[in-house]
Structures are given as C-alpha cells and as structure tokens.
Amino acid sequence: MAHVLRMAPALSEKIWGGHRLKDLYNYPIPSNKTGEAWVISGHKNGPSTIVNGEYKGMTLAELFDQHRELFGNIEGKEFPLLIKFIDASDDLSVQVHPDDDYASKYENSLGKTEAWYILDAKQGTDMIVGHHAETKEELKDFIERDDWDGLLNKFPIMKGDFFFIPAGTIHAICAGTLVYEAQQSSDITYRLYDYHRKDDNGQERELHIDQAVAVTKCPAIIGETNAEKEEVYDGYIIHRFVKSDYLSVYRIDVTSKAVIKNNNPFQLLTVIEGHGTINGEEAVKGDNFVICSDVDEVVYEGQLEVMMTTL
Numbered sequence: 001m002a003h004v005l006r007m008a009p010a011l012s013e014k015i016w017g018g019h020r021l022k023d024l025y026n027y028p029i030p031s032n033k034t035g036e037a038w039v040i041s042g043h044k045n046g047p048s049t050i051v052n053g054e055y056k057g058m059t060l061a062e063l064f065d066q067h068r069e070l071f072g073n074i075e076g077k078e079f080p081l082l083i084k085f086i087d088a089s090d091d092l093s094v095q096v097h098p099d100d101d102y103a104s105k106y107e108n109s110l111g112k113t114e115a116w117y118i119l120d121a122k123q124g125t126d127m128i129v130g131h132h133a134e135t136k137e138e139l140k141d142f143i144e145r146d147d148w149d150g151l152l153n154k155f156p157i158m159k160g161d162f163f164f165i166p167a168g169t170i171h172a173i174c175a176g177t178l179v180y181e182a183q184q185s186s187d188i189t190y191r192l193y194d195y196h197r198k199d200d201n202g203q204e205r206e207l208h209i210d211q212a213v214a215v216t217k218c219p220a221i222i223g224e225t226n227a228e229k230e231e232v233y234d235g236y237i238i239h240r241f242v243k244s245d246y247l248s249v250y251r252i253d254v255t256s257k258a259v260i261k262n263n264n265p266f267q268l269l270t271v272i273e274g275h276g277t278i279n280g281e282e283a284v285k286g287d288n289f290v291i292c293s294d295v296d297e298v299v300y301e302g303q304l305e306v307m308m309t310t311l
C-alpha cells in the first residue's frame with residue numbers, strides 16, 4: 001500500500017499576523033493575528049499530524065523515526081524540510097539564519113536555508129533581501145548608526161515571485177505578503193532589527209546582534225530569484241524554481257490530468273489553487289500531502305496548482 005499522507009497544520013499567533021489563512025484556506029486559526037501555519041513539519045516547535053490512513057494521529061516526526069523506509073531510508077535524526085504559510089499583515093523583523101556548521105556548533109540544530117513563493121502581495125508591498133555592507137566592519141557600522149535604509153536591499157514584489165534565501169542572507173518579509181515557504185527544518189532566527197516595535201507590555205522583542213553579525217555573509221550573497229524554467233507536458237506544466245543542496249522547489253499546474261513519476265525519497269505537496277484529486281485523495285486549495293517513497297507515480301486530476309518541494 002503506497003502512502004499519500006494528508007497533513008494537518010500547526011498554527012501560531014504572531015504580533016505581525018493576520019486572518020488570511022482562514023479567509024483563503026479555511027484553516028482553524030486561533031485569532032486574527034495568526035502569522036504562521038506549519039503545514040508539513042517534523043519540527044518539535046510545530047509538529048504537523050497525519051489525518052488519513054493507517055498512520056492517522058501520528059506526527060510526521062514519529063513516522064519518520066519509526067518508518068524511515070517510507071522516506072527512502074535517508075539519513076539524519078530529524079525530518080529535513082519544513083513547509084509553512086506566512087501571513088504578514090505587518091512587517092516581520094529583519095533577520096538572518098545560520099548555516100549548518102554554525103547551527104550545529106552553537107544551537108544543536110540544522111541551519112536554515114529557505115525559499116519563498118509569493119502567494120499574494122498587496123499593491124506596493126516590499127521585500128528585503130540582502131544588504132549593502134561589503135565587510136563585517138561596515139555591517140556593524142550600519143547597525144550602530146541605526147541606518148537600516150542604508151544597509152538593507154529593499155524592493156517591490158508581486159504575486160508569483162520566487163526567492164531563494166541561502167543561510168547567511170539578511171531578509172525580511174514586509175506587511176501585505178502571503179508566502180509559501182520551503183526551508184530546512186530549523187527554528188533558529190537571529191533578529192537584527194524589529195522597527196523598534198513594542199509589545200503590549202511596552203517591551204521590544206529581543207535582538208541577537210552578535211550572532212546575526214557572525215552568520216551574515218559579507219558582501220551579501222544573492223540567491224536565485226524568479227529562476228523559473230518551464231517544462232511543458234501534455235496537459236500540465238512543471239515550473240522549476242530552484243534545485244539546491246538543501247531543497248528543490250517546483251510548481252505543477254494541471255488543467256485536467258498529470259502523471260508524474262516519484263523518483264524522490266519523498267515529495268511535499270501543497271495545493272495553492274483549484275480542486276481535484278491526488279492519487280484519489282480529494283485535493284483543494286490549502287491541502288498538504290507527503291508523498292512517500294513507496295509511491296511510484298503521482299496522479300493529479302482536475303484543475304490544480306501545486307507547490308512541490310523535495311530534497
């Protein structure tokens with residue numbers, strides 16, 4: 001019996017969150033400040049749960065521990081990837097993530113390379129990726145002077161844009177953005193700047209300047225952006241956004257039917273538009289599936305836009 005696992009998201013409130021995760025995907029959000037849905041996650045800070053089939057009720061982390069054969073017998077002590085939706089109704093902090101070397105040494109964690117596909121962006125929405133400091137000294141100087149306009153590389157975005165953010169890249173998602181995020185399974189964020197915002201108790205959130213300076217690459221490395229290549233088949237299109245050491249991200253557009261071989265240890269599928277079926281499972285916008293390695297081919301039927309992330 002080949003395994004197509006339907007996943008239930010773990011939702012969390014954030015000071016910058018909103019309610020589009022309910023409006024668009026009908027997720028049971030805890031409040032109108034819901035910032036994140038961890039839709040396919042083996043991470044302890046937001047585990048997603050299997051809701052169909054023989055493993056119903058188990059978390060992805062438990063299944064990965066007990067049945068590694070369903071994941072191509074890959075190595076590693078934790079499920080390597082994490083898929084999120086992020087609803088930013090306000091600006092997220094300016095931040096940077098460590099790479100594997102730094103994270104394993106200081107945080108006992110994987111590093112965090114991430115990739116974003118913009119599901120929605122209000123007119124005039126910005127994104128911050130990269131910076132203008134040539135050296136660590138220049139970086140510290142910009143930070144000490146509180147000169148964020150001078151430091152940060154900011155530009156407008158549109159629905160459908162894609163960004164690849166290698167570890168060590170300063171970035172911030174800005175107000176108005178709805179994102180599909182594929183990343184290494186890590187929750188380590190070093191905050192550089194939080195717009196001097198205060199919480200209900202009048203406190204600014206903690207910053208992590210020393211760690212952020214230590215892990216930021218200078219000069220900035222620029223990941224692939226909108227590096228979309230299309231492979232067109234009869235009745236469906238595969239858009240390839242990035243293929244990297246950590247993760248590869250695709251969008252599959254189906255107009256009636258597609259049959260796609262599974263040559264991966266697993267595939268993580270997120271339906272972002274339309275409705276239909278995936279290997280017989282009903283699939284609508286917001287649904288998430290893990291395709292295990294015992295599935296030979298994935299059969300899509302209906303009208304569907306699906307994000308597919310794999311190693």
Ligand code: ZN
Pocket residue numbers: 095097114171
């Ligand atoms: Zn980030």
